[in-house]
Amino acid sequence: MLLIRAIVRPEKSPVVMKDLFNAGFPAVTKMSVFGRGKQRGLKVGNVTYDELPKDLLLIVVNEKDKEFVVETIIASARSGEKGQAGDGKIFITPVEETYTISSGRKE
Amino acid sequence: MKLILAIIRIAKMSETKKALADQGLPSFTAMPVLGRGQGHGDLEKIKAYEGSEDILDDALTFVPEVPRLKSKRLITLVVTDDKKDLAVETIVKANQTGKSGDGKIFVVNALGSYSVHTGASGDDTLD
Numbered sequence: 111m112l113l114i115r116a117i118v119r120p121e122k123s124p125v126v127m128k129d130l131f132n133a134g135f136p137a138v139t140k141m142s143v144f145g146r147g148k149q150r151g152l153k154v155g156n157v158t159y160d161e162l163p164k165d166l167l168l169i170v171v172n173e174k175d176k177e178f179v180v181e182t183i184i185a186s187a188r189s190g191e192k193g194q195a196g197d198g199k200i201f202i203t204p205v206e207e208t209y210t211i212s213s214g215r216k217e
Numbered sequence: 218m219k220l221i222l223a224i225i226r227i228a229k230m231s232e233t234k235k236a237l238a239d240q241g242l243p244s245f246t247a248m249p250v251l252g253r254g255q256g257h258g259d260l261e262k263i264k265a266y267e268g269s270e271d272i273l274d275d276a277l278t279f280v281p282e283v284p285r286l287k288s289k290r291l292i293t294l295v296v297t298d299d300k301k302d303l304a305v306e307t308i309v310k311a312n313q314t315g316k317s318g319d320g321k322i323f324v325v326n327a328l329g330s331y332s333v334h335t336g337a338s339g340d341d342t343l344d
Contacts, residue, residue: 113222113323136284137321139224139252139291168222168250168291170323205323209305211225211312212319 111205111217112176116167117145118187118198123165129186130169135179139168149195164198170205218327218340219301221308223292224252225320229312230290236311237294242304242344245294256284257317289320295327297340 118126120142127138144161151160171179180200188197208217225233230247237245296304305322312319332342 111323113325131284136256137252137254139250139289140286141248141250141291168252170321203325205325206219207305207322207324209309209322210319211223211309211322212315212317214309214313 111170111172111208113203113205114167114169114171114176114179114183115201115203116169116183116187116198117143117164117200118167118183119189119196120163120165122187122189122197123167126167126183126186129182130179133178133182135169135171135175135182137169141166141168147196147199152196162196170208176202218330218343219296219298220325220327221294221296221301221304222323222325223294223308223312223320224250224289224322225292225308225312226318227288227290233292233308233311236307237304240303240307242294242296242300242307244344245292247290247292250289250291251286252289253284253286254317254321287318295330295343297343300344 116126123140127140130136130138143164143166145164146160146162151158152162153159167183169179180202183200188194209215210217223233227249237243292308294304301324305324308322329338330340330342331338335342
């Protein structure tokens with residue numbers, strides 16, 4: 111299994127989550143985070159904002175669903191056709207084991 | 218070295234903290250998160266109303282099209298390979314109610330660990 115960590119714009123996270131739900135991936139964990147990317151934040155005049163609010167989505171999927179989920183997130187999290195700096199990043203980490211607490215079973 | 222990500226009920230935090238500390242795993246990081254699973258909890262609520270058609274219709278109006286996000290705690294802890302099973306078992310035991318919504322545990326490989334305080338690295342920095 112793979113852990114997908116997607117950092118998206120806060121206003122885009124409901125869209126991403128709805129599209130994932132409709133595609134059959136209801137399970138997701140969301141948290142608000144602050145971060146900056148390689149543009150070093152946002153510069154407005156003399157002021158630099160380098161702690162921009164984002165939403166971090168945690169999704170664990172099977173290997174075979176990885177491409178599809180990543181494409182779904184990219185398609186729904188992009189602003190406009192071509193996308194913009196600040197749309198976010200997706201990181202993928204292998205998950206060695208998964209347990210469901212209610213059943214105590216390993217999946 | 219393994220990184221354990223456990224998403225649990227808020228109400229189970231103190232029990233989990235105590236259970237982990239009793240097993241010699243006192244250190245972890247917790248953060249408030251929102252999350253949803255397969256949404257079986259909402260289905261269970263509808264099933265509880267089964268038997269009366271009128272009530273069922275009423276109940277259905279309360280079930281959102283997309284499952285709601287529920288407040289959860291995400292606890293992350295890094296343990297040595299030999300303590301991985303102990304940590305998972307302890308978290309499962311402290312959090313299991315048998316109902317959906319108890320949470321999930323994910324185990325990820327951790328490549329390194331450093332203590333900011335002493336500058337030490339490796340398994341010595343863990344519990």
